[in-house]
Amino acid sequence: MEAVDYLAEERRKAEFDVEEMKIVWAGSRHAYEISDRVSRLVASDPVFRKDNRTMLSRKDLFKDTLRKAAHAWKRIIELRLSEEEAKTLRFYVDQPAYTDLHWGMFIPAIKGQGTEEQQQKWLPMAYKMQIIGCYAQTELGHGSNVQGLETTAKFDPQTDEFVIHSPTLTSSKWWPGGLGKVSTHAVVYARLIIDGQDHGVHGFIVQLRSLDDHSPLPGITVGDVGMKFGSGAYNSMDNGVLRFDHVRIPRNQMLMRVSQVTREGKYMQSDVPRQLVYGTMVYVRQTIVSDASRALSRAVCIATRYSAVRRQFGSQNGGPETQVINYKTQQSRLFPLLASAYAFKFVGEWLKWLYADVTQRLEANDFSTLPEAHACTAGLKSVTTSATADAIEECRKLCGGHGYLSSSGLPELFAVYIPACTYEGDNIVLLLQVARFLMKTVSQLGSGKNPVGTTAYMGRVEHLTQCNCEVQRAEDWLKPSVILEAFEARAARMSVACAKSLSKFSNPEEGFAELSADLVEAAVAHCQLIIVSKFIEKLQQDIPGKGVKRQLETLCNIYALYLLHKHLGDFISTGSISPKQGALANEQLRLLYSQVRPSVIALVDAFNYTDHYLGSILGCYDGNVYQKLYDEAWKDPLNETVVPDGYHEYIRPILKQHIRNARL
Ligand SMILES: CCCCCCCC/C=C\CCCCCCCCCCC/C=C/C(=O)SCCNC(=O)CCNC(=O)[C@H](O)C(C)(C)COP(=O)(O)OP(=O)(O)OC[C@H]1O[C@@H](n2cnc3c(N)ncnc32)[C@H](O)[C@@H]1OP(=O)(O)O
Numbered sequence: 075m076e077a078v079d080y081l082a083e084e085r086r087k088a089e090f091d092v093e094e095m096k097i098v099w100a101g102s103r104h105a106y107e108i109s110d111r112v113s114r115l116v117a118s119d120p121v122f123r124k125d126n127r128t129m130l131s132r133k134d135l136f137k138d139t140l141r142k143a144a145h146a147w148k149r150i151i152e153l154r155l156s157e158e159e160a161k162t163l164r165f166y167v168d169q170p171a172y173t174d175l176h177w178g179m180f181i182p183a184i185k186g187q188g189t190e191e192q193q194q195k196w197l198p199m200a201y202k203m204q205i206i207g208c209y210a211q212t213e214l215g216h217g218s219n220v221q222g223l224e225t226t227a228k229f230d231p232q233t234d235e236f237v238i239h240s241p242t243l244t245s246s247k248w249w250p251g252g253l254g255k256v257s258t259h260a261v262v263y264a265r266l267i268i269d270g271q272d273h274g275v276h277g278f279i280v281q282l283r284s285l286d287d288h289s290p291l292p293g294i295t296v297g298d299v300g301m302k303f304g305s306g307a308y309n310s311m312d313n314g315v316l317r318f319d320h321v322r323i324p325r326n327q328m329l330m331r332v333s334q335v336t337r338e339g340k341y342m343q344s345d346v347p348r349q350l351v352y353g354t355m356v357y358v359r360q361t362i363v364s365d366a367s368r369a370l371s372r373a374v375c376i377a378t379r380y381s382a383v384r385r386q387f388g389s390q391n392g393g394p395e396t397q398v399i400n401y402k403t404q405q406s407r408l409f410p411l412l413a414s415a416y417a418f419k420f421v422g423e424w425l426k427w428l429y430a431d432v433t434q435r436l437e438a439n440d441f442s443t444l445p446e447a448h449a450c451t452a453g454l455k456s457v458t459t460s461a462t463a464d465a466i467e468e469c470r471k472l473c474g475g476h477g478y479l480s481s482s483g484l485p486e487l488f489a490v491y492i493p494a495c496t497y498e499g500d501n502i503v504l505l506l507q508v509a510r511f512l513m514k515t516v517s518q519l520g521s522g523k524n525p526v527g528t529t530a531y532m533g534r535v536e537h538l539t540q541c542n543c544e545v546q547r548a549e550d551w552l553k554p555s556v557i558l559e560a561f562e563a564r565a566a567r568m569s570v571a572c573a574k575s576l577s578k579f580s581n582p583e584e585g586f587a588e589l590s591a592d593l594v595e596a597a598v599a600h601c602q603l604i605i606v607s608k609f610i611e612k613l614q615q616d617i618p619g620k621g622v623k624r625q626l627e628t629l630c631n632i633y634a635l636y637l638l639h640k641h642l643g644d645f646i647s648t649g650s651i652s653p654k655q656g657a658l659a660n661e662q663l664r665l666l667y668s669q670v671r672p673s674v675i676a677l678v679d680a681f682n683y684t685d686h687y688l689g690s691i692l693g694c695y696d697g698n699v700y701q702k703l704y705d706e707a708w709k710d711p712l713n714e715t716v717v718p719d720g721y722h723e724y725i726r727p728i729l730k731q732h733i734r735n736a737r738l
């Protein structure tokens with residue numbers, strides 16, 4: 075059989091309706107139609123070509139990004155694309171650009187932290203891109219510790235202005251995307267100083283560059299921070315460095331929804347919690363969870379298609395060799411990643427709902443769900459990005475040697491994705507925030523305040539710390555109630571154990587620092603419980619299409635039992651399950667791999683990714699991998715000449731010397 079036929083044969087084996095699964099994956103028929111239309115639009119537009127990206131110099135890559143962004147903006151206007159369509163276009167263009175920070179952080183910061191008046195002044199200009207903004211929070215010396223920022227904004231009552239200043243080297247703004255070469259404006263986070271008194275970190279809108287000739291305004295030093303990890307990848311973004319030398323801005327450019335400074339220099343706070351200054355980060359963390367499912371599904375699509383095409387060993391009587399996807403080891407590494415992609419998709423949808431809900435409440439001055447929204451966005455951002463970064467690298471290894479080629483698409487995907495574990499909050503720092511939230515929840519048990527939302531299970535802590543898992547046979551692990559209780563028991567027991575250990579310290583902060591590694595593990599257990607429970611909830615919905623729900627049930631079970639197997643130590647050491655039950659879970663997992671095997675190609679087809687978006691020879695839809703790899707090699711610049719540049723200077727003299735030596 076020709077390699078090109080392998081995937082067609084695989085597609086015939088599918089045990090469900092792929093077209094219906096595409097709609098489940100997209101979230102709705104409407105979302106599917108937009109995604110399908112926009113992805114084709116991007117794939118057919120020569121300006122959005124990206125197959126040469128990793129070969130470009132930094133300067134050429136950056137210019138290419140500017141061209142793509144300008145073209146994207148032109149198409150958005152010409153075609154009158156809606157916000158959802160524009161975001162979809164950005165996703166399929168697949169090149170980080172300054173526009174991400176303008177739309178993804180600058181505008182949300184003004185919307186979330188600006189007063190009505192400030193929104194009316196700035197947002198129309200920003201929406202029309204008459205100004206371009208970025209989010210300038212992190213400094214050379216401080217990123218995670220936002221309260222440690224050093225940039226100052228001193229109020230000058232004489233002129234009714236703030237004076238923005240970088241007092242030290244470490245106070246230089248460092249990292250903001252879009253800042254280096256493009257942004258005309260920034261939301262700058264700085265310490266508010268009035269009459270010598272420090273009121274902590276606040277956001278200010280500051281113009282950085284002239285709207286006439288783009289030169290930096292007086293008192294501003296700005297540039298790019300330099301090359302980052304990998305070729306292509308995040309180097310399309312102008313992450314920047316910025317220093318202020320006593321730059322003056324009008325008083326009304328402090329974002330004043332949370333707190334205000336009056337003309338007389340009086341500092342006033344609204345009823346709104348101070349934490350809303352961190353609100354933009356909550357918004358973006360929520361979007362990063364959905365992005366994780368996209369990046370993961372893309373890597374999994376490549377590795378799955380290639381694993382069905384690739385054959386090694388096992389030929390019998392001259393017949394074909396075994397498809398590597400049929401090796402149990404390949405399945406046990408790949409199929410949980412496929413299941414994770416679906417799991418992250420559904421938890422991302424739920425988180426979007428949670429964020430919309432909290433936003434609505436905040437508008438009505440109900441701040442009660444803010445701590446949970448912060449814990450969920452922080453924790454799920456952390457767990458899904460860490461898992462996705464690891465998974466992309468695993469997919470590269472699953473593709474053997476060819477996975478290391480740039481044309482597999484996996485090296486660049488890895489390089490562009492991994493900073494997600496760091497930006498919008500280092501993943502460990504964020505898990506420690508979740509742990510604080512959990513310890514607070516445990517400490518309030520028995521106080522009459524019942525935990526709600528994602529911590530509602532803690533309300534059954536007495537049962538969860540004593541219950542015995544009922545599994546006796548492998549198939550018992552297929553019951554959602556059994557899975558859920560095991561995950562709840564593990565999470566509750568780990569949190570309670572941490573709380574008990576903490577209570578032994580006379581200084582709680584010292585105790586928290588000492589126990590932080592255990593606390594992070596308890597936070598991970600809590601977040602994994604959320605993901606599993608949201609997958610199970612999704613399956614309680616009406617899901618049409620032949621075999622679709624059944625496939626999703628299989629994937630849900632694979633995801634849960636894979637986690638259980640991976641974290642068996644937690645489940646057994648907390649007594650949530652016995653070693654025998656752990657072994658039965660693994661037995662069931664093996665059976666589930668066999669069950670899902672016939673449908674895996676169709677399950678990745680359901681992502682509906684174009685070859686342009688995948689950007690991978692190994693993952694192309696027709697599976698014609700070898701011919702394409704062979705053809706691609708000849709396109710490399712090194713192959714433009716048969717004899718390489720440098721031959722006469724560096725190779726020939728050695729060869730000649732060798733000949734001379736041989737004669738001696
Ligand atoms: C190619 C062209 C195409 C063109 C197409 C055009 C069209 C495009 C259209 C759309 C495109 C949109 C694309 C969007 C893409 C977005 C991409 C984004 C890229 C991301 C780039 C990266 C940006 C950044 O990294 S920004 C900087 C992020 N920095 C951080 O995350 C810092 C992390 N640190 C912190 O968050 C905090 O300092 C802290 C929480 C760790 C500690 O803070 P501290 O004040 O010290 O707090 P603590 O004492 O621990 O807590 C005090 C109480 O506050 C509570 N709390 C903390 N944080 C929050 C919060 N965020 N919300 C609510 N509450 C919070 C905490 O729990 C404590 O509460 P308690 O009750 O007192 O215990």
Ligand SMILES: Cc1cc2nc3c(=O)[nH]c(=O)nc-3n(C[C@H](O)[C@H](O)[C@H](O)COP(=O)(O)OP(=O)(O)OC[C@H]3O[C@@H](n4cnc5c(N)ncnc54)[C@H](O)[C@@H]3O)c2cc1C
Binds near residue numbers: 209215498499501
């Ligand atoms: C590609 C990229 C784009 C970015 N874009 C922007 C942007 O647009 N705007 C912006 O303002 N910023 C941006 N950032 C900055 C980013 O938000 C910070 O780098 C991030 O928040 C991490 O902070 P840090 O660099 O200070 O890490 P650090 O806090 O210095 O982390 C170093 C190590 O210390 C550990 N650590 C730190 N604190 C603790 C603690 N309390 N307990 C235990 N361990 C701890 C961390 O886990 C980590 O291992 C970007 C960063 C990157 C890489």
